[in-house]
Every structure is written in structure tokens, then in C-alpha cells.
């Protein structure tokens with residue numbers, strides 16, 4: 001276990017609780033996605049874990065020790081990617097990495113070697129001698145992440161690291177972060193209010209709302225919490241009864257019908273058989289596929305009555 005939060009409460013003067021009996025666990029090599037709308041308490045949770053904020057009640061264990069904000073040795077085992085960019089726009093990317101590496105106590109050849117490795121990881125090896133003020137938003141974000149990786153932290157915490165960047169950079173970041181966790185056994189906490197990101201990256205998802213974890217689990221288990229089956233509708237040009245029989249014989253299919261060129265297939269919640277279905281349908285000309293499978297947004301909506309993106313009550 002890398003991090004464990006037990007009934008953590010944080011209150012800012014006279015306001016409602018920013019963290020309200022927050023419970024969370026992060027294991028070695030695990031990517032934990034902390035998903036929640038604006039003001040849910042994600043940054044407050046992160047600052048508490050790192051020891052930058054004192055909590056009012058409950059406890060935080062990190063690397064087997066109690067977090068009390070005073071242990072510098074704990075801080076050195078964490079890589080923190082803050083929500084705001086912390087890079088220096090006028091220094092070159094190389095100088096930024098050098099500066100942050102030294103801050104974490106790295107020196108000499110080892111630091112140079114790490115800068116090289118990290119630059120490759122974040123895809124900036126050919127642009128190191130430029131100042132980030134000339135970078136795109138996505139490149140700045142990648143550099144900002146790189147600065148937190150030099151000291152090979154056992155726990156990396158990323159607070160909305162992809163806000164305001166292009167989809168290509170976002171996918172690049174998602175891929176290398178996931179890879180990093182699974183190849184080097186690093187634990188990662190990744191906060192976001194983008195559902196697609198958390199779906200793509202997290203082994204375990206925690207949904208936070210008003211300082212409280214309202215649901216946790218893998219994507220599949222969370223979606224399975226939503227009652228009701230999936231209905232897949234497939235329109236084809238040349239319907240075929242044999243294909244219908246094959247579909248009916250699939251393990252996860254509860255029911256399948258064929259009416260006026262449309263196959264309607266019912267599966268239990270939380271399963272995705274679209275790929276197998278499409279290969280069974282490959283002899284046919286498919287005009288349209290509608291998959292009404294519930295997603296993480298539906299989970300959030302069901303639990304809170306709000307949409308995640310804007311916190312609006314529906």
C-alpha cells in the first residue's frame with residue numbers, strides 16, 4: 001500500500017467541508033483516477049496527501065508512515081504535477097529540468113542521464129534547448145510533468161495535467177503515464193474532470209463529489225452498478241437468420257431479435273461485445289450501429305443527479 005486516507009476531514013474557515021470523510025487507497029503500480037467536478041475536493045485531497053495542507057480529522061498513511069507535513073523524506077518520494085504550470089517560461093526546457101532535478105537532490109552525470117531519459121519519455125528530446133514560452137500548450141504540460149519525474153518518485157500525483165491541451169498531446173500523456181505505472185511499478189494518482197481520460201487511464205476509479213467518495217472501483221464494476229441491460233441496435237442491408245442464431249449463441253447475449261433489417265441485442269450491464277458482434281456480422285452490409293451502453297457519466301448522473309462536466313443539476 002502506497003497511500004491510505006482514513007476518514008479525512010478538511011474544513012476551510014466556516015465553509016462546508018472540503019473533504020468530508022474521504023477514504024481512498026493507492027497500491028504500488030496502480031493508476032488511480034480521481035474524478036470529480038470543479039470544487040469537488042480533488043486538489044485539496046492531493047495537497048493533503050503531499051503534506052502541503054493540514055487535515056482536521058482522520059489520517060493519511062503514506063509509504064507506511066503517518067503524513068504530518070514535516071517529513072521531507074516522504075516529499076522526495078513523491079512527484080507532484082500541480083494543476084497550475086510551474087515551469088519557467090524564459091529558461092530553456094533543459095534548464096527547467098536541471099533546476100527541478102537539483103531541487104530533488106540530483107547531481108552530476110546521474111542528473112544529466114535522467115534529463116535525457118525523461119526528455120524521451122515526454123517526447124521533447126529534440127526541443128530541449130528552446131524556452132517553453134515558444135511551446136504549444138501540450139508541450140508545456142509535458143515539460144511540467146517531466147519536471148516531476150526526474151527523481152524517479154514511487155508515487156506520482158498529477159492534478160488535471162491535461163487541461164487546455166490538444167487531443168494529440170493528451171493521448172500522448174495518457175499513454176506514457178499508463179505505461180510508466182505498469183512498467184516501473186510506480187503508483188499514480190491522476191485527477192481529472194474528463195470522463196474519457198479517467199476511463200482510458202485508471203485501473204481504479206474514485207468518483208469524488210463535495211469532498212466525499214461516492215463510488216469506487218474499476219470502470220466495469222462502476223458501470224455494473226447501473227441497473228438495466230444494454231441494448232444494441234444494428235441496421236443491416238441484407239439481414240440473415242443464420243447470423244441471428246449465431247448472435248443468440250454468444251455467451252453474453254440475453255436476447256436477440258431481427259425485425260425489418262434491425263438486429264436488437266440485449267446484454268447485461270457492464271459487458272461490451274461490440275467487437276465480437278461486428279465480426280459475426282461481417283458477411284452483412286451494416287448501415288448503422290447504436291450502442292446504448294451506460295457509461296461513467298451515467299454512473300455519476302445516477303449517484304448525484306448532476307452531470308460531471310459542468311456540475312449542473314439535470
Ligand SMILES: Nc1ncnc2c1ncn2[C@@H]1O[C@H](COP(=O)(O)OP(=O)(O)OP(=O)(O)O)[C@@H](O)[C@H]1O
Pocket residue numbers: 012013015018036037038039040041042043044045083193
Ligand atoms: N484555500 C482555500 N480556502 C478556502 N476554501 C478553499 C480553499 N481551497 C479550496 N477551497 C474550497 O474547497 C472546495 C474544494 O476545492 P478544490 O480546489 O479541492 O476542488 P477541485 O476538485 O480541485 O476543483 P477543480 O476541478 O476546480 O480544480 C471548494 O469548495 C473550494 O472553494
Ligand SMILES: [Mg+2]
Pocket residue numbers: 042043044083159
Ligand atoms: Mg483542483
